[in-house]
Amino acid sequence: MLNCSYKAKIISNKKVSRNFFILKLESPSGFKKPVPGQFINVRVNEGTLPFFRRPFSIYRADPFLEILYAIVGKGTEFLSHKKKGEILSILGPLGKGFSLPAKGIRQIVFIAGGVGLGPFLIYADKLKEIKANKVLLYGARAGDLIPPLEDFRKNGFKVCLSTEDGSKGKKGRVNVLFDNIDKEEKQSALYTCGPKPMMKAVKDFAVHYDLPAQGSFEEIMACGIGTCLGCAVQTVAGYQTVCEDGPVFNLSDIVF
Amino acid sequence: MNLQVKIKDAIFDNPVCVASGTWSYEEKYSDAKKIRKLGAIIPKTFTLNRQQGNPPPRVAETASGMINSIGIENEGADYFISDKLPQLKKLRVPIILSISGKTTDEFILLAEKLNSDGEIKGIEINLSCPNLGHKVLVAQDARLTEETVTAVRKVSRHILIAKLSPNVTDITEIAKSAETAGADAVSLVNTFNALAIDIKTRKSKIGNITGGLSGPAIKPAALYMVYKTRQAIRLPIIAMGGIADSADALEFIIAGANMVAVGTASFLNPEAPLEVLSGIEKYMKENKINNISALTGSLKTQ
Ligand SMILES: Cc1cc2nc3c(=O)[nH]c(=O)nc-3n(C[C@H](O)[C@H](O)[C@H](O)COP(=O)(O)OP(=O)(O)OC[C@H]3O[C@@H](n4cnc5c(N)ncnc54)[C@H](O)[C@@H]3O)c2cc1C
Ligand SMILES: Cc1cc2nc3c(=O)[nH]c(=O)nc-3n(C[C@H](O)[C@H](O)[C@H](O)COP(=O)(O)O)c2cc1C
Numbered sequence: 400m401l402n403c404s405y406k407a408k409i410i411s412n413k414k415v416s417r418n419f420f421i422l423k424l425e426s427p428s429g430f431k432k433p434v435p436g437q438f439i440n441v442r443v444n445e446g447t448l449p450f451f452r453r454p455f456s457i458y459r460a461d462p463f464l465e466i467l468y469a470i471v472g473k474g475t476e477f478l479s480h481k482k483k484g485e486i487l488s489i490l491g492p493l494g495k496g497f498s499l500p501a502k503g504i505r506q507i508v509f510i511a512g513g514v515g516l517g518p519f520l521i522y523a524d525k526l527k528e529i530k531a532n533k534v535l536l537y538g539a540r541a542g543d544l545i546p547p548l549e550d551f552r553k554n555g556f557k558v559c560l561s562t563e564d565g566s567k568g569k570k571g572r573v574n575v576l577f578d579n580i581d582k583e584e585k586q587s588a589l590y591t592c593g594p595k596p597m598m599k600a601v602k603d604f605a606v607h608y609d610l611p612a613q614g615s616f617e618e619i620m621a622c623g624i625g626t627c628l629g630c631a632v633q634t635v636a637g638y639q640t641v642c643e644d645g646p647v648f649n650l651s652d653i654v655f
Numbered sequence: 656m657n658l659q660v661k662i663k664d665a666i667f668d669n670p671v672c673v674a675s676g677t678w679s680y681e682e683k684y685s686d687a688k689k690i691r692k693l694g695a696i697i698p699k700t701f702t703l704n705r706q707q708g709n710p711p712p713r714v715a716e717t718a719s720g721m722i723n724s725i726g727i728e729n730e731g732a733d734y735f736i737s738d739k740l741p742q743l744k745k746l747r748v749p750i751i752l753s754i755s756g757k758t759t760d761e762f763i764l765l766a767e768k769l770n771s772d773g774e775i776k777g778i779e780i781n782l783s784c785p786n787l788g789h790k791v792l793v794a795q796d797a798r799l800t801e802e803t804v805t806a807v808r809k810v811s812r813h814i815l816i817a818k819l820s821p822n823v824t825d826i827t828e829i830a831k832s833a834e835t836a837g838a839d840a841v842s843l844v845n846t847f848n849a850l851a852i853d854i855k856t857r858k859s860k861i862g863n864i865t866g867g868l869s870g871p872a873i874k875p876a877a878l879y880m881v882y883k884t885r886q887a888i889r890l891p892i893i894a895m896g897g898i899a900d901s902a903d904a905l906e907f908i909i910a911g912a913n914m915v916a917v918g919t920a921s922f923l924n925p926e927a928p929l930e931v932l933s934g935i936e937k938y939m940k941e942n943k944i945n946n947i948s949a950l951t952g953s954l955k956t957q
């Protein structure tokens with residue numbers, strides 16, 4: 400009955416680093432071409448455990464529909480047990496994605512922490528043809544928690560890493576990498592996804608240097624399609640839904 | 656096979672509805688033909704004035720269910736009537752509008768605003784609302800329920816359905832007040848008062864601390880209330896509470912419901928309302944039941 404409801408067949412569901420999995424789905428026929436930043440809402444198990452579907456950013460859409468996920472609780476645990484050939488009920492592509500950088504932007508910066516890498520590979524693919532200086536700043540807790548990043552390099556991104564324990568890249572949170580952002584020219588566009596304090600740090604930086612910045616936000620979702628009004632986030636214009644008005648918002652619009 | 660249901664002089668092709676607050680507006684539903692199969696849709700409650708809703712988080716999942724505290728976020732009656740309602744009407748499916756007020760006067764104003772509409776099939780009065788100057792919700796007090804329904808009855812030309820809360824000592828008392836006050840039907844149940852705590856933070860999982868439980872978890876309790884209410888009043892009953900498939904719906908019908916509504920289950924399975932309908936048809940065919948009315952209240956107690 401919904402125009403975004405599909406059954407998708409699992410092509411593969413593989414562990415790609417100590418904590419990350421990539422789930423590859425056959426893109427169901429009729430599934431709309433997603434905008435980077437859009438997500439799918441996945442029923443990870445039949446029955447009522449867990450009760451809600453689980454939202455995941457679309458990591459890649461072509462030739463397969465892919466999500467990058469980490470096991471953080473029972474829902475993602477269930478998902479990790481799904482096998483090739485099984486069929487998943489998904490809703491998507493959902494929400495509003497990133498807006499392309501304005502003309503004249505010379506540097507495009509992705510700033511991601513942990514599973515916040517989720518929306519960025521599809522975006523890197525999309526920006527392939529755009530000539531700009533492209534940088535991915537990625538922060539993890541430890542070196543072995545970093546997912547494979549070659550595909551970003553292949554798309555022309557310079558990859559800068561930080562780890563909290565210093566085992567790889569610069570020691571500290573991802574903000575220790577902010578000196579890679581070309582702040583003087585005011586010609587950088589920032590895109591971020593990750594823990595809220597990280598996105599707050601990006602917002603403060605962007606406001607300080609007057610740079611355009613967007614972030615992909617998370618809230619617990621019951622429906623994922625704008626029906627229940629359950630995933631409200633406080634914005635300067637009042638409450639908005641993460642699933643329909645977002646998940647991507649201008650950072651300056653969010654009340655942290 | 657006849658699945659028709661009557662509430663006063665309104666005829667519904669079948670008994671399957673979608674419950675208030677769990678169903679969206681038309682642009683997300685691809686296939687209007689499919690939606691037209693539904694008995695009726697009951698859109699989210701709207702209020703006289705805009706309400707911003709409750710602080711997040713507004714939803715939490717629980718065992719076989721969920722807690723919500725949305726706070727009836729809506730843009731107010733005028734916006735609903737001018738912007739949302741015309742969209743809904745395009746679906747050409749019977750519409751029952753859900754309204755709620757902070758005072759009896761607000762209910763009266765809302766009912767008056769809807770009097771010029773000749774297309775809607777009825778009004779559901781969401782009585783799970785605080786009443787200024789009283790500690791309880793209207794739906795928790797037989798006298799307030801009677802007062803509110805009487806007031807709306809006086810001004811409204813529409814079929815009136817009183818939506819009852821399960822958070823009461825005896826729901827049949829409230830149902831009787833609604834009947835006395837001139838309601839044409841009752842719908843039950845709304846959500847059960849509930850709480851879920853994150854033990855790591857020792858905070859409630861809901862921003863507003865408490866909320867309402869819905870989904871399969873509440874079904875047996877809701878079914879009990881429908882059964883009891885059936886014995887207490889003569890009005891048609893629209894039943895809801897955890898209905899996820901046709902077997903659930905049939906239980907409610909056998910217990911005495913004239914219509915059923917699918918709520919929370921649609922979040923897991925968007926096809927649930929249609930599956931409920933086709934499952935009821937299949938059951939009737941298999942059991943050689945020609946008229947749904949033969950099933951309603953057919954519970955065998957011997
Ligand atoms: C738009 C959006 C895109 C997302 N993209 C990705 C992605 O690409 N990859 C990825 O690994 N994860 C992503 N997430 C987060 C992912 O949905 C949660 O990790 C997942 O729902 C946790 O389920 P669980 O049952 O394993 O954990 P639970 O046991 O339910 O919870 C574990 C932790 O995750 C939090 N959580 C639970 N549900 C959600 C939710 N709906 N949104 C945010 N946090 C939640 C809980 O508060 C808790 O702290 C995204 C979330 C949103 C809203
Ligand atoms: C997210 C959500 C929002 C709801 N909003 C309303 C509402 O605005 N008005 C109303 O009368 N009931 C509302 N309800 C209650 C449902 O209509 C229904 O009575 C209740 O959820 C029990 O049915 P269910 O278990 O099938 O969901 C809401 C329920 C949920 C889960």
Ligand code: FES
Pocket residue numbers: 619620621622623624625626627628629630631640641642643
């Ligand atoms: S999850 Fe229901 S409105 Fe966003």
